[in-house]
Amino acid sequence: MSRPIDYGEFEEGRNVNYWELDRAIQRELRRIYADDEFAWAKPRLSEFGAVVGHTIADNADYVDDHGPELESYDKHGDVQNRVRYPAELLESEQLAYERGIVADAFEAPPGRDEPMPLAHNLAMQYLLSYADPGFDCPVAMTAGAALVLEKFDDGSLEEYYEALTSRDYEGLIExxxxxxxxxxxxxxxxxxxxxxxxxxxxxxxxxxxxxxxxxxxxxxxxxxxxxxxxxxxxxxxxxxxxxxxxxxxxxxxxxxxxxxxxxxxxxxxxxxxxxxxxxxxxxxxxxxxxxxxxxxxxxxxxxxxxxxFKQMTEMLNLERLSNAAASCGIMGRALLESKIHAANREAFGETIDQYPLMREDLVDMTVDHEAATAYVFEVARLFSERERAERGAEPRSAESTSGGTASAGEDADDVYRLMRLLIPIAKLRTARMAVDTASYAMEVQGGNGYVNDFVTNRLLRDAQVLPIWEGTENVLSLDVLRALEREDAHEPLREAVEERLESVTHPALEDAAETVESEFRDLETALVTLAGEDAEYAQLSAKRLAHYVFDVFTAALLLEEAQTKLEDDEDGRLALIANRFVTNELENREARGITSGDRFPLESFDAVVRHEPVDSESLLERREAV
Missing domain, CATH: 2.40.110.20 (Butyryl-CoA Dehydrogenase, subunit A; domain 2)
Known part of the structure; x- marks a missing residue:
């Protein structure tokens, strides 16, 4: 089991390695990558996490104050369309692109015989967004444009494809x-x-x-x-x-x-x-x-x-997942800044992470971040599997994945239909979560958080565009309805949720699994109801439906992951995350939980926030004490 993290050792969330401090992304990539992919990627992601946490993070703050400038005309008044970039942004570009943030998912990188899955591009975007979600936008669109040319170009634009996927910065186009x-x-x-x-x-x-x-x-x-x-x-x-x-x-x-x-x-x-x-x-x-x-x-x-338009939707799928990965990256950075500040800031004789209200806030921010990351990278797995199949590569079996989440029964059609439903929901929900998390991270910092000298100011400003880019929440909710109506996406959704719930057998997860099972049946009733209603009522309910799907699917996913961790590592920490997510999102708590006697944030703070391991026996003792 890994050691807990002492956030009091750090002064702030920079000049650190974002990969090494983010155990959620480590866990999810180990789960969705094949063993050989993760072994290759791990040291490279660690190096990239260090580069982002040092150089790119510092560059991002400078660029925020000295951004690109447009010079539409030359000195003679002729159109030149020049955008002048600060040197710091050009340095960040070179550092990211030459480490394969786009190229590795399209051309076999050094040390491999085939490209990495597109999930790897999203993982690097996730880490990049710890520092600069704005720069991540060109990265995402470069990958998206490359994907479109790969799928639809007849070969006449090969030079552009090669330049979009170049590892050599000087030979790159965006x-x-x-x-x-x-x-x-x-x-x-x-x-x-x-x-x-x-x-x-x-x-x-x-x-x-x-x-x-x-x-x-x-x-x-x-x-x-x-x-x-x-x-x-x-x-x-x-x-x-x-x-x-x-x-x-x-x-x-x-x-x-x-x-x-x-x-x-x-x-x-x-x-x-x-x-x-x-x-x-x-x-x-x-x-x-x-x-x-x-x-x-x-x-x-x-x-x-x-x-x-149909071709552009292929790019939009990747762009929406990129948006979601960026949302999770912003949440990760906001959470990291909050943990470090709370572990160092003293008030009334104690660091503020010792106070119950702050403990509850940090616990729930952590649960939100890990839930969002699990959902997004499960969808990234589906997306990668679909693209692998279209490229003609052999799909991986369930046995070849580290976490066993790839169902042996998944075929290309099911993967597409489920992906088609889950992608707009990924972007819709995580974008809102990023805004909320960044906003509260600003509050944790107090007055400093509102000042431009502190990164939470920029995190909130950057996060606020995420619900708008690639489709607003309303637009995406209607897209969810289209996926259900045209693709019969409820069928692979049902299979995916049921399969995960069937795998959950640990006593510490029983109550949460029962809650999710009950809510899933209610969700199915909602789907049947909307299928029989007129279009106007279906649209009125679309946003609530999208959030409902996220909550149920994510809960089932977290429970399955928690079961696996208990079986493989005898670590109950993720069980605490899964149970808390179910409590927060799916349970109807009498008197809003005030009369329940629940002391979860106090009893589980070190495990959830600092990643202290939890053995299976103590997990059961906690359950019996409730």
């Missing part, structure tokens, strides 16, 4: 996704950007306006546009790659090396688009987000005409 238009917002089908084929130039040309464009100067930008005579709505949209540089004035993509060596594009080298301005945002300052006018910009068709 990706972007331009969806939003001023008149449409979340209604992507209202897009008016027009794409017309230019026979003489042998390329498509885009004309129109995109309103919220993150990573505005990416060379690997994917945009949706409507070709002449295409139908209205999303069915008429096609996908295009729109380079930052005019492809006729450069040999291949305009890479990071070109930018570092030559500086900005000359007016003749700029593609026919205009970067109007950067948005003056609340947070995520490190990613330049702005407005773009296409004025006959040269572009390349990706895949088939009028299939653009």
């Amino acid at each position: 990706g972007a996704m331009f969806l939003t238009e001023k008149q449409g917002g979340s209604d992507v089908g209202a897009a008016e950007t027009l794409a017309e084929y230019d026979e003489e130039a042998d390329c498509w040309r885009l004309t129109g306006e995109k309103w919220f464009c993150s990573n505005i100067d990416a060379e690997g930008t994917l945009a949706l546009a409507r070709t002449p005579d295409a139908p209205e709505g999303t069915d008429g949209l096609s996908m295009f790659l729109v380079p930052h540089a005019d492809p006729d004035h450069s040999e291949g993509p305009w890479t990071k090396g070109d930018r570092l060596e030559d500086g900005s594009l000359s007016p003749d080298e700029a593609n026919d688009q205009f970067y109007r301005r950067l948005k003056d945002k609340l947070g995520t300052i490190s990613v330049p987000t702005g407005e773009v006018e296409f004025d006959g910009a040269k572009a390349y068709l990706v895949g088939e005409e009028e299939r653009g």
Whole structure:
């Protein structure tokens, strides 16, 4: 069993190794990776956790005050579309990309014969978001653009794919996704950007306006546009790659090396688009987000005409999971800052982590973080399995996984349908949890937490965009309904929950398992009820339904993991996490728990917050005493 962590040894949550201090992500990756994958990844994730905890964390604070600046025109008044980046951000980019944050999931990294699962990209994004969720946005879109080209390009854009997945920083390009238009917002089908084929130039040309464009100067930008005579709505949209540089004035993509060596594009080298301005945002300052006018910009068709929206949803799946991984990373950093401060801050003669109310807060913040991380990386496992199957690789059997969570009965169709339901819920729930956790971490710091000199100020500002990026909570809730209606996603959900609950046999988990079983039956009743109601009532209930699915699925997942830990390591700590999650999210507590005599946060503080091991015998003694 591992030693507990003494957070009083640290001054603050920087100049530390985020991987080594985050046992939740260690546990989840050991569970979902094959043994050889985890053995390869562990030292590299530890190194990355140290780099993020030292250099990138410091750079992120500087960039927050000195972010990218847009220089739309040169000194002669000609359009150049230059974004000037601080050197600290460029250093962070090089540190992340050259450690394979994108490349390892697409091309076999050194020391391996095949790529890592896409979950590995999400794990590195998770760690990166401890320091800079804003920079994680370009990383996520670079991976997303690479995935789209891998799936749908006919080979004509191979140079762009290779540059998106480059391990050499100078040969790298970043990706972007331009969806939003001023008149449409979340209604992507209202897009008016027009794409017309230019026979003489042998390329498509885009004309129109995109309103919220993150990573505005990416060379690997994917945009949706409507070709002449295409139908209205999303069915008429096609996908295009729109380079930052005019492809006729450069040999291949305009890479990071070109930018570092030559500086900005000359007016003749700029593609026919205009970067109007950067948005003056609340947070995520490190990613330049702005407005773009296409004025006959040269572009390349990706895949088939009028299939653009369906192709873009493949990128959206990864982007939403990236959003969720970033949410968990922010929660992890906010929790770490809170634990360290509480272990060091003295008030009335004691450190504040000795007081019951703070103990309860830190316990429940820890439970939330570990629950969110377990859910997100279980969905990442499903996503990785689906992509592995599409690439033609042999799916892993249940026996080949460390935690045994891959069901031998999972087939590609079940994996897709379950993933299709769980991904929007992952983004929906964890984004809200990140905002709440960051907000309370600011409160733990007191007045300092509200001041820009302390990182909790930025964590809250950065977290606040997460419920908005890649679809608001309402939009995602409606997507959950579509997954249930069109994919019959309730069927693999039922199988997944039942299989996990059947594995739970330890006496210390019995009561919680019974609660989850009962709530799951109520959830099934809710699903049947909504199936028989009109669309208006179903939409009215969609958000509550999405949260209900998260609570039940996560509870079953945590109970299964707790059972495994008890069997394999005789460690009951995760059983405490699972039981507390069920109590908080699924139990109806009389008098709001005040009359229950429950002293869980006081009795379990060291185990939950400091990761002190709990043997099975003492776990049973706690149960009998309740």
